[in-house]
Amino acid sequence: MRNSKLKHNLVEFGISRALRFLNKNPRVIFYHGVDFAENNHSLHINPDIFEQEIAFLSKHYEVISIHEYENRFRNNQFNGKEIVVTFDDGYKNNLTIAAPILKSLNIPFTVFISTNHIENGNYFPTTIARMIIRNNNLSFVKIDCLKLKAELKNNMQREAICDAVIHILKHSNIRLVNEICHQLIENISHDEYEELCHFHKIEAPMNWEDVIKLHTEYNCTIGSHCKDHFICNIYQTEEETKTQLKGSKQIIEEKLHASCDYLAYPNGIYNKGDVTAYAQHTAKEAGYKLAFTTVTDRLSAKSNPMLMPRCAARFEMDDFIMKLVLKPKIQF
Ligand SMILES: [Zn+2]
Structure with missing residues (x-):
């Protein structure tokens, strides 16, 4: 049986519902863009599928804001059904396509932006x-x-x-x-x-006017994704790592007149070298309350606030449903 067919049957026959009950763990999901992509290498999910996924989350999980997630983490008060919706990079379609869909379903969300790309409009x-x-x-x-x-x-x-x-x-x-x-x-x-x-205008980042609109009109939390989509690995100098982590937070706070409490490390595969110990230490020192990776670990009260897990969204519905019930892996 082909993998997609198997997933479809697991969803169809209610196995996914049983797994959802068994595998409770708060999940922070990350998307990139939402638009009609011209090829299958794209980071942009089809808007119709995106809407179906969000409606599914809204029905079967508890979609909360990143602030509420932080509160529950600090107080160890998770029920395991929590979902936080996030986006990386800061594509213009987050404002033009994703935000209206999320607003219509009353879903809180966070966008992590690379501030120099917002400033100069350069593609990643x-x-x-x-x-x-x-x-x-x-x-x-x-x-x-x-x-x-x-x-x-x-x-x-x-x-x-x-x-x-x-x-x-x-x-x-x-x-x-x-x-x-x-x-x-x-x-x-x-x-x-x-x-x-x-x-390739689908790849265009927002400008500051867009980011301010996203924040004020759609109540979106804006987090940092460094200044230059900077990967915090060992090839970077400590000085530049510090500038990227602190400088991006500072400019977001100046532009939005609000505190920037959250960071998503670009690339973010911390267990493959994308987040040095120095970067974790500096993120904490810069004042970020939580910093997110792209690794789907299980969350616990003991998780490192500077290495929080996240789960990549999927571009097909059955795949998305099964990923949510199977990841992170249950540990016995
Ligand atoms: Zn990114």
């Missing part, structure tokens, strides 16, 4: 790599700082080069990341890049 590094390298018009890519010169003859080559560059972007110092992005863009003309960004 991995998005730039995907846009440029997977761009069908490009037959050759050159990135001098990586000593990379590669022909892009077919889709398989494009995928392989793109994956390799993305891996480097996720495991490098911020200065090298910026240099790679700059040199990637230089493979095409300014006008071509503008055109490419327009074609």
Whole structure:
């Protein structure tokens, strides 16, 4: 039996309901964007499926705000049915598509923003790599700082080069990341890049006006995702890590006239090096009350407030329902 068919049957025959009862644990779910994506590499969920998922959460779980989640964590008062809805990066469609859906269902939510992207409108590094390298018009890519010169003859080559560059972007110092992005863009003309960004406008971040509107009109909690979608790994200097964690919090507080209490580490796979001990210490020192990873651990009263678990949303309904009942894994 195919995996999707199996999941469908487990949902259909009520097994998921039994598992939901057995596997109680508060969950913080993270999405990225909500929009109609043009390819299956996208981080953006189809709006109709998103609405179905949120309606499902609203019916079968207790969807609470991040503040309430923090309160229950501090006081060890979870009932295990809690869900917190969060979004990473700060895409414009969080305001234009996700927020109206969430408001219509009365769902509290949090968006973690990368403040320099909000400030300058630049697309995220991995998005730039995907846009440029997977761009069908490009037959050759050159990135001098990586000593990379590669022909892009077919889709398989494009995928392989793109994956390799993305891996480097996720495991490098911020200065090298910026240099790679700059040199990637230089493979095409300014006008071509503008055109490419327009074609991929689904990837555009919000600006400050959008963020303020999201916060004031939709009562959205705004958290930090560093200044430059900065991955807090060992390749970064301590000084830059501190600037990213403290600076993003400070600018959010200045722009919104509200405290920024929560952080989501970009990439956030703490058990694979995305969050150094220094970053955890500095996040605490900066005054974040909770800092979230992208690892689906079980939550307990003893969980580290600077390494809180989260659960990635799924783009298909049955998959989403089964993930929620199976993850985090039950520990006996
Ligand atoms: Zn991110």
